[in-house]
Amino acid sequence: MTTTSSVNGTTTSGINDTLKSSSSSAAELQNNFLKMLVTQLNNQDPLNPLDNSQLTSQLAQISTVSGMQTMNATLSQLLGQVSASRAMDSAALIGRTVMVPGKLVSVEGGVPGKIGLDLPSTADAVTVDVLDNNGNVVRTIDMKGQTAGVHDIAWDGKNNAGVAVADGDYTFKVTATANGASVQPVALVYGKVQSISGDSTGVLVDIGDGQTANVDDVRRII
The missing domain is CATH 2.60.40.4070 (Immunoglobulin-like)
Structure with a gap:
């Protein structure tokens, strides 16, 4: 009978490598995981089948990674919307004097x-x-x-x-x-605020002469 211990070990290692890959999307992770899992089940030794706890652990890992990637994408969208909203709100500062x-x-x-x-x-x-x-x-x-x-x-x-x-x-x-x-x-x-802009640090107020400051650092508005 053909031994499958190396297949099981290789497949498990491949799953762990996939889970660690930050470049894979949630959908890619799920597809790769299912392919590896099916291969692992098809080639397992009938006398030494895949342990249930190992299978449960792998399912938990893929579920966690998929959930985290989905959550990160959602948070990124929310942060983008909040940033755009803050920029629009901060536009009211144009023409005002700030400290x-x-x-x-x-x-x-x-x-x-x-x-x-x-x-x-x-x-x-x-x-x-x-x-x-x-x-x-x-x-x-x-x-x-x-x-x-x-x-x-x-x-x-x-x-x-x-x-x-x-x-x-x-x-x-x-x-x-x-x-x-x-x-x-x-x-x-x-x-006096000349314009409103933004960069990776957030919304910026431009008070002229090359001076800018984060809108969160405004101490006083006149």
Whole structure:
């Protein structure tokens, strides 16, 4: 009598390899599984038939993989629909002024753009440094202690000597500590939303000057 142990072992191995293949669709997995199973049953040794527990285990595996692939496809469709819906809803922000993470502040006619910060927790010391294009500090603003939340930064467009700075682009950085440890503040800028777009990270708001931010990071809308 022809032995079938190698057939059974090969078929089981083939099924496991198929189950591990991420490129196979749920339908392909089912078709391949059924073909392998029929081959396995046809060639099994009558004196040593396929164990019921092994068959049950294989059926459970194909059912699980098929179900997961179907669920993943459904979730992907739902996420796509949610993303499209959020993009449409976010279109209402066009033309509105928002406060988002950023470090660029422009001075026009001696008037600086509005800036702010977000503190995740209360800080006993908050300092803001405004820097020119060469990285030199032109103004240091001591905001002292601040509670957690979003705060505006009052800068009059002057340097530490009280002289108005030249028009142009500046950057600023925020330092905030509590008991000597940083509370990880977030620098914020205001800008008018020019357009809405999207990428792999989600829906983005464009506030001009090459500055974009995820709509989830909008701290304030005016």
